Amino acid sequence: MESSNRNWAVRYFTLWTGQAMSLLGSQLVQFAIIWYLTQTTNSATTLAIASMMGLLPQVLLSPFIGTWVDRGNRRLILIASDATVALASAALAILFALDVVQVWHIYLVLFIRAVAGGFHQSAWGASAVLLVPKEQLARVQGFNQALYGGLNIISAPLGAFLLAVLPMQGILAIDVSTALIAVSIVFLSQIPQPEKSTDNPSTFWQDFAAGFRYIMAWRGLVILLGLVMVINFFYSAAEPLTPLLITNHFNGEASQLGLWLSLFSVGTLLGGLVLGVWGGFKRKVVTAQTGLIVMGMSTAVVGLVSSDMFWVGMLANTVVGLLLPIINGSYGATLQAVIVPEMQGRVFAFIMSAAMLVSPVALIIAGPFADRFGIQLWFLIAGISCATMGLLGFFIPDVMKIENRSKEEALNVTAEPS
Numbered sequence: 001m002e003s004s005n006r007n008w009a010v011r012y013f014t015l016w017t018g019q020a021m022s023l024l025g026s027q028l029v030q031f032a033i034i035w036y037l038t039q040t041t042n043s044a045t046t047l048a049i050a051s052m053m054g055l056l057p058q059v060l061l062s063p064f065i066g067t068w069v070d071r072g073n074r075r076l077i078l079i080a081s082d083a084t085v086a087l088a089s090a091a092l093a094i095l096f097a098l099d100v101v102q103v104w105h106i107y108l109v110l111f112i113r114a115v116a117g118g119f120h121q122s123a124w125g126a127s128a129v130l131l132v133p134k135e136q137l138a139r140v141q142g143f144n145q146a147l148y149g150g151l152n153i154i155s156a157p158l159g160a161f162l163l164a165v166l167p168m169q170g171i172l173a174i175d176v177s178t179a180l181i182a183v184s185i186v187f188l189s190q191i192p193q194p195e196k197s198t199d200n201p202s203t204f205w206q207d208f209a210a211g212f213r214y215i216m217a218w219r220g221l222v223i224l225l226g227l228v229m230v231i232n233f234f235y236s237a238a239e240p241l242t243p244l245l246i247t248n249h250f251n252g253e254a255s256q257l258g259l260w261l262s263l264f265s266v267g268t269l270l271g272g273l274v275l276g277v278w279g280g281f282k283r284k285v286v287t288a289q290t291g292l293i294v295m296g297m298s299t300a301v302v303g304l305v306s307s308d309m310f311w312v313g314m315l316a317n318t319v320v321g322l323l324l325p326i327i328n329g330s331y332g333a334t335l336q337a338v339i340v341p342e343m344q345g346r347v348f349a350f351i352m353s354a355a356m357l358v359s360p361v362a363l364i365i366a367g368p369f370a371d372r373f374g375i376q377l378w379f380l381i382a383g384i385s386c387a388t389m390g391l392l393g394f395f396i397p398d399v400m401k402i403e404n405r406s407k408e409e410a411l412n413v414t415a416e417p418s
Helices: 002-006 009-040 042-073 074-097 103-131 134-165 168-188 204-216 219-248 254-278 284-304 310-338 343-356 360-375 375-393 406-410
Strands: none
Touching: 009 042, 009 074, 009 103, 009 134, 009 168, 042 074, 042 103, 042 343, 042 360, 074 103, 103 134, 103 310, 103 343, 134 168, 134 254, 134 310, 134 360, 204 219, 204 343, 219 254, 219 284, 219 310, 219 343, 219 360, 219 375, 254 310, 254 406, 284 360, 284 375, 310 343, 360 375
């Protein structure tokens, strides 16, 4: 294992580069499709359905996808998922070129891309622990978060520029090209696979149940997941309310909204770089919980500032963007380090599905709540809840000791109960 880890950075970041290019292509297509639907339908319902096509597979299918990933060859799953995205984009490009595209075609392609993306995200996340030394996981998570922040900064303006100079099928062709580049890099690379027992081969449903038992037997993880679900409930609805916060409370225009969102993405980029260079405190859970407290306080500021203090609110929101990758990266590195490799796919998928399960409910409640009680109150409650969850974690031993879980203890719960 030592020799295989010597050149881990070259192997990992070669793969990482291909995945980054594919992600950029996907974000360009996402922007272009949303803008196309906005211009051609001018329907909030259409946009909501399009968003649900990308959300539902992650909420409903993630646990099953994670189990497939753990049972299968992660390298082949990465190739298949990127290839599926390329084929779906190519099919939609042909429909646009022939001028026969219908809205339901777009829904179907978005759904297929979301399913393939679920396989890709699960396989890539589960592969990282086998490609990266444990002590480097937090830094790698930081650079991953910086990548997402950087792409958020450039994808929207780049997508707008490309829409002005290319037809829709041209942008889709870019996505096909970047996906094929990612496929080629993975095809030429080696990705280690976790060791599997050959004594008593298990069925799909046995593996699925083992993943669920693994989580439920881990008290610290269950509590942490509960804290995260509370936070996600409020923050998943805060983003859709932001345009109304800018226009109704701060009396701003499109330029103020653009500046607000851009500085948030700049904060995300910087936060990822900070974690990538720093790596966080020795105990990653301390980094994450501290970040939650400060992020909650910053969000509460957004919910309290008066209408003539736009710059104060924007600065507080930028701090939120700075802390998000530090929190997410620290949590991710903690779990990657302690979850056994053969369980990574399904456990992370269960966690993602549970964390996102509250988002549709929050979206249904947030609109009427904000209309009746004011948009700022939602941000204030979100901030107080986030800071409370961060502070509460410090007083729960199972959460603070989550990094102490041994491999033997973890494996004891994966066997079939007698």
